[in-house]
Amino acid sequence: xxxxxxxxxxxxxxxxxxxxxxxxxxxxxxxxxxxxxxxxxxxxxxxxxxxxxxxxxxxxxxxxxxxxxxxxxxxxxxxxxxxxxxxxxxxxxxxxxxxxxxxxxxxxxxxxxxxxxxxxxxxxxxxxxxxxxxxxxxxxxxxxxxxxxxxxxxxxxxxxxxxxxxxxxxxxxxxxxxxxxxxxxxxxxxxxxxxxxxxxxxxxxxxxxxxxxxxxxxxxxxxxxxxxxxxxxxxxxxxxxxxxxx
Amino acid sequence: xxxxxxxxxxxxxxxxxxxxxxxxxxxxxxxxxxxxxxxxxxxxxxxxxxxxxxxxxxxxxxxxxxxxxxxxxxxxxxxxxxxxxxxxxxxxxxxxxxxxxxxxxxxxxxxxxxxxxxxxxxxxxxxxxxxxxxxxxxxxxxxxxxxxxxxxxxxxxxxxxxxxxxxxxxxxxxxxxxxxxxxxxxxxxxxxxxxxxxxxxxxxxxxxxxxxxxxxxxxxxxxxxxxxxxxxxxxxxxxxxxxxxxxxxxxxxxxxxxxxxxxxxxxxxxxxxxxxxxxxxxxxxxxxxxxxxxxxxxxxxxxxxxxxxxxxxxxxxxxxxxxxxxxxxxxxxxxxxxxxxxxxxxxxxxxxxxx
Numbered sequence: 301x302x303x304x305x306x307x308x309x310x311x312x313x314x315x316x317x318x319x320x321x322x323x324x325x326x327x328x329x330x331x332x333x334x335x336x337x338x339x340x341x342x343x344x345x346x347x348x349x350x351x352x353x354x355x356x357x358x359x360x361x362x363x364x365x366x367x368x369x370x371x372x373x374x375x376x377x378x379x380x381x382x383x384x385x386x387x388x389x390x391x392x393x394x395x396x397x398x399x400x401x402x403x404x405x406x407x408x409x410x411x412x413x414x415x416x417x418x419x420x421x422x423x424x425x426x427x428x429x430x431x432x433x434x435x436x437x438x439x440x441x442x443x444x445x446x447x448x449x450x451x452x453x454x455x456x457x458x459x460x461x462x463x464x465x466x467x468x469x470x471x472x473x474x475x476x477x478x479x480x481x482x483x484x485x486x487x488x489x490x491x492x493x494x495x496x497x498x499x500x501x502x503x504x505x506x507x508x509x510x511x512x513x514x515x516x517x518x519x520x521x522x523x524x525x526x527x528x529x530x531x532x533x534x535x536x537x538x539x540x541x542x543x544x545x546x
Numbered sequence: 547x548x549x550x551x552x553x554x555x556x557x558x559x560x561x562x563x564x565x566x567x568x569x570x571x572x573x574x575x576x577x578x579x580x581x582x583x584x585x586x587x588x589x590x591x592x593x594x595x596x597x598x599x600x601x602x603x604x605x606x607x608x609x610x611x612x613x614x615x616x617x618x619x620x621x622x623x624x625x626x627x628x629x630x631x632x633x634x635x636x637x638x639x640x641x642x643x644x645x646x647x648x649x650x651x652x653x654x655x656x657x658x659x660x661x662x663x664x665x666x667x668x669x670x671x672x673x674x675x676x677x678x679x680x681x682x683x684x685x686x687x688x689x690x691x692x693x694x695x696x697x698x699x700x701x702x703x704x705x706x707x708x709x710x711x712x713x714x715x716x717x718x719x720x721x722x723x724x725x726x727x728x729x730x731x732x733x734x735x736x737x738x739x740x741x742x743x744x745x746x747x748x749x750x751x752x753x754x755x756x757x758x759x760x761x762x763x764x765x766x767x768x769x770x771x772x773x774x775x776x777x778x779x780x781x782x783x784x785x786x787x788x789x790x791x792x793x794x795x796x797x798x799x800x801x802x803x804x805x806x807x808x809x810x811x812x813x814x815x816x817x818x819x820x821x822x823x824x825x826x827x828x829x830x831x832x833x834x835x836x837x838x839x840x841x842x843x844x845x846x847x848x849x850x851x852x853x854x855x856x857x858x859x860x861x862x863x864x865x866x867x868x869x870x871x872x873x874x875x876x877x878x879x880x881x882x883x884x885x886x887x888x889x890x891x892x893x894x895x896x897x898x899x900x901x
Contacts, residue, residue, distance in 0.1 A: 309776050315727035357817040382719040402726040
C-alpha cells in the first residue's frame, strides 16, 4: 500500500515515516508540505492512502482532501491534527478516521486497517458537511480533472463560471475547464468575490472593468485580461451598475 | 479602576460576608460563642456581689435570646440582605443587631421588673454598649476574612488565566509531537526542547511580581527555539534590544505571549513563513516601547482571531494591575504587517495593594 504523508512540519512527517517503517505492508511513497504540493505528489504517485494534516498554511488539509475526493478513484484519507479543530466533531459523527498528534503506533495501525474499508462514500459527505457550514471558508482553489490528473486553479485566476447544458465551465487565465459544482453552490460559496450577471454566469468582481452597450440596448461586462464579454440580463443590471460605481 | 460589579456579582461577593445562620453548625457555633460571652460577663462580676451561678443563668438566658433572635432574623432575611451592596449590608445588619438588643433588653425589663423600680436603670446603655462593641468586633473579623477570600480568589483567577494563556493546547501538543519525532534521530535536540518547555511552564507557575527584560527575553528565546524546531526555516527572528534596556523591569510573561501570537497568527498561516521582529527603544520622558512585528497572511484564515484577542485582553488586564493607565498595548495593522507595541512607563512603580 502506497502512502503519501502531508504535513507542513518536517519533524511531524519524519515521525510518521519512522512509524510507518515499523508497520508491515505499507510503503511511504512520498511527502508533501502543503496542499498544492500534496495534489502534485498525489498526481505523480497515486497513493492508496493519504495521511493529511488538517492545519496547514495556504490550502489546508480539509480543502486538499476535498480536491482529492474529486478524483476517479480517490485515496483513503486519514487526517492528523494536534488539537482543536472543530471539524473533528463532523469526523466523529461519521466515524471517519483521524489521528491526534503525537500519533501512537497502535492507533496509526488501526486507522490504516480501517482506511481500507472506508472510502469516498464515507468521507465525501463529511467534507461536504464541513464545507456547507455557514462559518466555512470559501475554497482558495478549484480542483479540476485534466487527463487523469488533478489540477489546482487559484480562485484569483478565475474570470468567470458559466453554466452550459449539463456542465459548468470555468474560464481562467490559462484556459477553460469543466467542473461538477452547480452555479448556485458556487454563487453561495464565493458570494464575496463573484457576482451573478446572468442566469448562466458568475463573474469575478475583481475582473470587471466596465459595461458595454450592445446593439439591442442590452449590456455586457468587459473583463480584465480578456477580449470576451458576457451578457448581462436585465434583472442583474442594476446591481452591477451599483458595484461599478462604488 | 474596578469595573462596577453587576447585580449577581454583588450577591456572590457578599456571600462570604454574611455567615449562613440557617446552617445548624453555624448556629451551634453562635450559641457556643454567646455562652462564652455570658461566662466572661459573669466572671467579670466583682467577687461577693451575689450568686454567680444565678447571674450566669440570667445572663445566659438574656444573651442566648438575643443571639437566637439575631440568628433567626439573619436566616430569614439572608436572601434579601445578600442583594445589598456590601456597605449597606454591613450597616443594615449592624443596626438590626443593636435594635434586637434594645428590644430584648426592654422586654426583659418588663418581665423581670414590671414597675421600673430597683436597679434596672442604666441597664439599657450597658447592654447596648456591650452589644455594639461585640458585634463591631465580629463584623470586622468577618469583613477582613471576606476581603482575604476575595483577594485570594482574584489571585487564583489571574493565575489560572495566565496558565490557560500559556498552555495554548496547539503549542503544547505540537511541541510534544516535535519532541517525539526528535527523540530517535536527534536525542540531544529533543532533550533541549524538553528543558526549554519545562522552563516555560515553570515560569508560568512561579509568577514573580517582576522580572527584568533580560529574563523575559530568555523565555522568549526558549519559546522561539522550540518553535524553530517545528517550523524550520519558515520562522526567522530579528531581535534588536539595546543592552541598557535589558534591566528594565516588567511583569512576567507579557512579552512572550505576544511573540507567540506573532508566530501563531503571522508565520504559521504563510506557506513560506516570514520574520518576527522584536525591537525596543527608549525615549526620554515617553517611556520604553517594545514592538513585535510579523507579516500578515494575504488570505487571513478566520477562527484564529478570537484566541489573539483573548491573549491581548489578558495582557492588558495585567498591565493595568501593575501600571494603572501608564502602560498601554497598541496595535498597528497594515495590509502586509501586524505590529503590537508595548508601551511601558519609565519609572515602573508597582501600585501598592493592587496585585
